[in-house]
Amino acid sequence: MKMSISFYYIFFLMLAPTFLKAQQSSFIYELNYKPISDSLKTEKIVFYLDIKNKESLFRSDKFRRSDSLRVKRGTANGFDMEYNNSQLYVYKKPESNEVLKYVFVPLIYTTYTIPINEDFHWTILDEKKKIDNYNCQKAEVDYGGRKWIAWFTNEISMQEGPYVFHGLPGLIVKICDEKLNYDFELSQIRDFKWKELYPEKFQKKISWEDFQKLQKNFYNDPLAMINKSDVISYDEGGNAIKTNFKEMKENTQKRIREKNNPIELDHKVEFK
Template identity: 60%
Template structure:
């Protein structure tokens, strides 16, 4: 998706107080020991006193759930590619959705820590917006944010919120994660779908689930449920040991979670 800034000049406060989608590009390092980066498009959908932050892929899947009762399959990596957060402003609720491959329903973790922001005097223009710099600590990382009070919504990408205006730009001090606002849209109510079938767990329980999956990724499946095909489409013998080792290697190579203080040592 090509990101661009739209200039909204007609009653901006009214526009931004209703149903708005703020589209961010997230650039991140799956492995902090590598220079390789990846990019994912995320939507922050805001409706009245609540918001959902999710990837474009998940947003499309959620919309399909409304139309046909089920969504598309997602890339079920549970470390740094599945950022999905629900916020309810008036109740100070921030729920992070987390995922374990092959397991339904989804799980949620309540983010209970309130962000403590230090607003600096540093200012600059980002796109069309006059912005001001702020700093905070979250997830074992120090973050630098630029917010604008031209959009009177105290929200931003992922769990970040609580500044006197929308967060336009935010990154951690090592630039492992970087979010940048690209586009603002008006969205339809029906696109504000929230998955309600989920269990609340703690960070410690989530760590246990991740480690269980790492040690035995096919524990919840029967061998007959796993079918391998060659390039010609022919069924080939399933080697669960080799497949397990391949999954474990991929997990180790993508072990740079945004909550660095919740990182597992595999």
């Protein structure tokens, strides 16, 4: 019996540095996605899943740098001009079973969160394969009106993954929807050296219906918050000309309609 206890104690000591490192790490994922669902064209965004003290924050490299600037100088970079996929920003607190999707309202610098209350009913399959250096196993789940296929590894014993995904018996190395509109894949692991996660402060929690209203309001008048007297347009020769705000509005609305492929398909707004 003593030999058995001694063996497992030594085994734990060997694993402990790796386990502790995983509890305070940055998992870097690349997202390849289709802005237009019926197009073959994809775009790529780099995201960080930062984990510290049993909490995690998933955000793009752009937002991560903005959060760092906010801590250092008190102000962050400005928000995007439109709602888009670089705004995938999720805070998870497993101890309280809390998952919050952040919503950044364009132009007005207001932040809300949507509580993600869905349970992830994973189906773990027998199929296995190696992705990079990790031995992975296949799993499936339905979320956001899409069927997702995941590959997780129990070599990193964390029930974590990109975006809102979590709950498998190991880190999610790769996850994509079956139509390959969204494809997250782990590319690097680094030490997380910040003192805290420093998530963006939010004004209040809202519902999906509230978020849909925000999107519709922005679509109906995307220039509402712009001080039009400050906008200067130029012709090809560099000469100042009168700004065509009607054309600017119509072009913005057209872009919103064309790139309307949200990750939560069941909460999609149909713009007209």
